Amino acid sequence: MKYHSHIDTTVTASFGDALLASLAPDGGLWMPDKIPFFSPDETARLGAMSFADCASELAQHFTDDRFSASDLKDLCRDAYNFDVPMVTLTGENLHPALAPDAEDFVLELFHGPTLAFKDFAARFMGRAASHLMGRTKQRRTILVATSGDTGGAIGDAFLDQDGIQVFILFPKGGVSKVQEQQLTTMGTRHSNVKAISVEGTFDDCQQLVKAAFGNSELTKKHNLMSANSINVGRVIPQSFYYFWTSLQAKGAYPQRPLVYSIPSGNLGNLTGGLIAKKMGAPIERFVIGNNVNDPFVDYLSTAVYEPRPSVPTLSNAMDIGRPNNFPRILSLFNNDYAEIINVCWGASFSDAETERHIRRIHTETGYIMCPHTAVGHLAMEKFAEDISDSFTRITVGTAHPAKFADSVERILHTDIPLPGPLAKAMKKTKRMHVMGPTLADLSDYLAMHA
Numbered sequence: 455m456k457y458h459s460h461i462d463t464t465v466t467a468s469f470g471d472a473l474l475a476s477l478a479p480d481g482g483l484w485m486p487d488k489i490p491f492f493s494p495d496e497t498a499r500l501g502a503m504s505f506a507d508c509a510s511e512l513a514q515h516f517t518d519d520r521f522s523a524s525d526l527k528d529l530c531r532d533a534y535n536f537d538v539p540m541v542t543l544t545g546e547n548l549h550p551a552l553a554p555d556a557e558d559f560v561l562e563l564f565h566g567p568t569l570a571f572k573d574f575a576a577r578f579m580g581r582a583a584s585h586l587m588g589r590t591k592q593r594r595t596i597l598v599a600t601s602g603d604t605g606g607a608i609g610d611a612f613l614d615q616d617g618i619q620v621f622i623l624f625p626k627g628g629v630s631k632v633q634e635q636q637l638t639t640m641g642t643r644h645s646n647v648k649a650i651s652v653e654g655t656f657d658d659c660q661q662l663v664k665a666a667f668g669n670s671e672l673t674k675k676h677n678l679m680s681a682n683s684i685n686v687g688r689v690i691p692q693s694f695y696y697f698w699t700s701l702q703a704k705g706a707y708p709q710r711p712l713v714y715s716i717p718s719g720n721l722g723n724l725t726g727g728l729i730a731k732k733m734g735a736p737i738e739r740f741v742i743g744n745n746v747n748d749p750f751v752d753y754l755s756t757a758v759y760e761p762r763p764s765v766p767t768l769s770n771a772m773d774i775g776r777p778n779n780f781p782r783i784l785s786l787f788n789n790d791y792a793e794i795i796n797v798c799w800g801a802s803f804s805d806a807e808t809e810r811h812i813r814r815i816h817t818e819t820g821y822i823m824c825p826h827t828a829v830g831h832l833a834m835e836k837f838a839e840d841i842s843d844s845f846t847r848i849t850v851g852t853a854h855p856a857k858f859a860d861s862v863e864r865i866l867h868t869d870i871p872l873p874g875p876l877a878k879a880m881k882k883t884k885r886m887h888v889m890g891p892t893l894a895d896l897s898d899y900l901a902m903h904a
């Protein structure tokens with residue numbers, strides 16, 4: 455598969471080069487030249503496989519000749535060694551016999567090692583990058599801006615990998631207590647993964663990473679690579695779970711169309727879903743849930759896109775005023791607004807509404823949602839009320855509620871037990887560098903540590 459820049463489509467690269475370069479030379483985002491389309495017979499075959507094997511077959515169409523079919527099978531089996539369950543709010547698994555009348559499911563994408571959906575992309579990308587680098591013997595410096603989850607997943611995926619240094623930039627005071635603990639306790643003092651607490655917002659962190667990539671001297675000196683969803687190596691694997699889970703859901707409830715609700719910030723997760731739909735996944739529509747940082751939901755209702763400074767909310771990983779992947783969405787639809795709103799529908803919610811929803815769902819069903827998942831589920835409820843409730847409804851559960859224990863425990867007045875890996879991280883000593891949100895600060899730090 456060839457990739458082209460979303461700005462100048464004549465600028466092209468192979469998958470491996472696009473992944474390692476992060477951005478196209480003209481500053482554009484890499485887009486796949488031609489998304490493969492699978493016939494109903496092929497999708498039936500892929501849906502009957504395990505998730506890991508289905509992912510490896512899909513990956514063959516998106517990678518290049520540096521990856522053989524057996525490389526990808528090994529890579530995906532190694533990366534995806536955890537469950538991808540879809541459950542009702544009362545805990546039944548998606549299955550017509552177990553939940554014959556169920557319509558409302560959560561796709562729990564938080565059973566990987568860092569308990570967030572980012573593991574799906576980070577574990578694929580980490581393994582793909584080291585497969586490529588093993589051949590070149592180059593050293594790389596990965597910069598990743600995080601609103602909480604990406605940093606943990608990327609750090610975990612690249613920890614102790616030879617030839618790679620990872621610098622995780624997070625907004626000081628802008629991630630949950632558990633996330634900060636996870637980000638700042640990876641490895642030892644001499645670990646290849648370092649956390650930087652930036653005195654600013656997540657948008658500042660993201661701008662800093664962009665500025666570093668815009669500085670050719672810095673990029674060359676450190677051989678910089680981005681692990682944010684601007685990197686196409688992050689976005690492609692996020693299409694795999696939509697593809698595979700939609701086939702499971704459609705197989706279980708063939709008579710009903712399927713709609714997914716995605717709690718969104720940078721729109722990387724939505725981009726993955728849209729790619730899956732283009733591949734032939736039986737998904738009718740996508741619902742987009744935003745918190746009050748809602749330039750995309752506003753765009754859907756007004757056709758006007760107005761990025762703006764972000765404001766802090768309860769669902770902090772979605773505090774994004776300038777979604778990185780917006781140009782990718784436009785490109786996937788050839789800038790056709792009518793087609794975009796045909797497929798995407800959105801709604802945004804305040805923290806008060808999110809808190810009320812977490813409380814109500816817990817009281818009515820016992821299910822505990824993280825604040826992001828709650829925003830997605832609220833959007834799905836509004837879609838069912840305002841548009842139609844005749845769908846199988848799947849809300850994407852993007853993180854384990856324990857990652858946001860500080861807020862969820864306050865809202866529910868109940869203890870959320872920390873799963874094993876988090877409980878372990880909570881006992882470790884935090885290590886981080888604190889710096890201002892300037893390129894000069896970042897470049898000084900890289901000069902000393904990269």
Ligand SMILES: Cc1ncc(COP(=O)(O)O)c(C=O)c1O
Nearest residue numbers: 603719720721722723771826852
């Ligand atoms: C828990 C959680 N939910 C939702 C999102 C938003 O995903 P995206 O930025 O791909 O729209 C993130 C991203 O950081 C996240 O960590």
